[in-house]
């Protein structure tokens with residue numbers, strides 16, 4: 071019999087499932103990829119076969135213009151891979167279609183979270199705690215200073231500012247996949263029923279969310295409207311457009327940004343943000359550590375983020391952990 | 405404390421001056437005494453608590469948080485107070501009301517280093533994260549929210565619709581929390597009695613002359629010196645030295661404090677004798693004898709060494725007198741005040757005072773010639789003062805003009821551009837430019853010599869912005885390195901040697917004079933040209 075867990079091997083370009091010859095979220099093109107979610111750093115193009123949820127596959131099709139090798143798996147569904155490995159896709163609560171992948175082989179269980187959060191999100195089903203032997207987690211916000219406030223508070227801040235400046239607009243920088251749609255859906259939940267204006271780069275992804283049944287209310291394109299139409303409105307753009315020439319067409323925008331990094335004042339100031347909104351699709355420190363305690367694995371592996379602090383936490387709590395030093399994962403605008 | 409914490413956070417993210425004024429004014433109106441007074445003092449660095457330092461906060465946290473997690477967090481955030489505000493363990497169970505600013509100030513004033521470690525937690529447990537941040541900043545000083553004391557005074561004036569000159573005058577009479585100031589501003593009570601206090605009186609300022617031509621029958625001319633404008637006040641046996649902004653700089657120039665020993669308010673230029681600019685160090689009469697670099701050395705010091713006092717002694721070249729022997733002279737015409745000033749001079753030690761000479765000229769044209777012909781680098785230009793002008797606070801049109809010497813010009817090459825702030829935040833509007841360190845045809849390099857963000861029209865700004873974007877070589881955060889294609893004709897007032905800059909020099913007040921669209925970059929000036937203009 072092989073040594074325990076020798077069938078799963080972390081490599082710089084992804085986690086290798088050896089008997090199935092499959093890779094989890096590989097950062098280079100491979101024959102068989104199991105993809106947790108549609109963010110570009112996890113879902114690269116050019117794989118021979120891509121196993122993912124239908125939502126993630128649709129997002130990848132939008133980005134790479136091909137469905138070649140697409141193999142859909144529903145949440146809760148288990149598929150049998152080569153070499154006697156079973157893979158089950160479980161909601162991760164990160165963005166539309168995001169999944170943790172449970173791998174079972176020879177009586178051993180490994181869960182790879184991809185990216186995840188524990189807060190409610192109207193655009194995707196919630197994270198499910200899945201007991202396992204090895205828990206492979208992200209640690210994007212893995213420092214004790216990160217504590218994401220309730221999103222309702224951040225929405226109230228945004229709407230208050232909008233109301234105080236009826237002849238201006240609030241321009242919210244938000245990651246085009248996930249963050250933007252969550253912010254829109256939360257604004258609707260907070261009772262904001264006015265049209266919301268979009269930067270052109272946001273349009274297709276919002277439409278895709280709507281096709282999967284996420285109601286985003288009335289959306290308009292900035293390009294189709296005059297400056298004066300947008301006074302008193304919320305505009306959503308990618309973070310990169312916040313200080314771009316593009317923003318000159320807007321009526322005296324108040325610059326906001328929805329990101330977990332906005333917790334740190336200097337980070338917000340560096341980006342010229344006037345209204346920082348601490349909104350993240352990743353687990354904060356409390357969520358990370360609580361999740362590890364609930365999953366209670368034999369060992370934790372950390373893929374990316376601030377792994378040093380999370381390793382220290384494991385040490386302080388007499389838990390086993392290792393950092394995988396993966397390459398190619400970015401979290402700039404989360 | 406919640407309102408104060410909210411104010412601090414709002415100010416951190418606000419770049420517009422108007423919006424800052426509005427935020428502070430709103431807070432001052434809505435907040436009771438003494439909180440608003442202490443808040444005002446905290447914003448302008450007017451509070452100092454000896455018991456709490458950055459190290460106190462660190463030690464406090466290391467007793468409660470794993471030191472490794474603390475260090476990793478502190479490294480990420482880059483600010484001890486902010487990190488501590490995040491990592492302070494939330495208390496369990498019922499929590500008392502947050503302390504008011506006044507309560508926090510009282511507690512902090514009563515603390516010693518010995519009991520701070522016990523007293524601080526009691527306050528911190530009653531605050532949320534934003535409150536803890538504001539509290540730490542209050543306790544350790546240095547808010548860094550971009551609020552100068554002038555801005556705070558203007559905000560006060562706006563909040564209660566009173567004159568900022570009055571605010572300026574009364575402010576200095578009082579200590580935090582400025583109870584009487586608010587009683588006067590907010591509740592319309594009598595202003596504080598300032599007769600027996602060595603108070604700052606707002607300066608009378610001048611407009612640039614620009615295209616105006618004045619008749620010398622109505623206007624007198626005197627030199628404008630390149631030092632710092634100061635006001636010396638002696639009341640009830642006490643002397644203070646105030647800077648242009650009304651800051652008390654007596655401790656920086658103690659020799660001036662002892663030099664004035666009778667009741668008077670004097671207006672003049674503070675200069676420092678040192679490496680002479682084209683004059684004789686021992687010539688105590690006029691011209692020369694003043695070194696801007698030596699003055700720079702002495703500015704901003706809270707204490708002055710004996711050596712420095714001996715090597716670079718300060719003196720004041722007098723312009724005006726606001727009061728003498730208890731008599732307020734401000735309503736007298738300039739002509740009469742000037743006479744009074746000349747009469748006072750024998751009572752002042754000539755080691756520490758002289759008189760800024762009136763420049764005699766037949767007519768305006770001759771005056772222009774005199775101005776052109778001046779060789780003294782301590783002269784910034786001319787002042788033109790209406791002979792019948794009273795001494796009034798601020799800038800009144802038609803009374804005083806400043807007529808600066810023509811600026812120096814040099815051709816530089818655009819090297820870097822940075823985004824502006826506020827309305828300009830989508831434009832690359834701050835430019836760094838350089839000169840050649842040798843012959844550009846022989847492989848010389850450009851070295852940055854200065855930075856400017858003014859002197860061009862909006863249309864030119866748009867064009868420049870486009871050029872920057874089309875010629876970007878590298879990006880460093882908000883800064884773009886630009887391909888060397890464009891020459892600026894840069895105007896500046898003077899240039900000095902500087903160890904801090906790679907080029908070895910620093911320009912004063914550089915601004916874009918013209919954009920030389922026509923000029924090839926290799927024809928831009930060399931460093932040696934600029935070096936020849938150095939006056940230290």
Ligand SMILES: [Zn+2]
Nearest residue numbers: 107109164185
């Ligand atoms: Zn992600």
Ligand SMILES: [Zn+2]
Nearest residue numbers: 185399400401
């Ligand atoms: Zn990620």
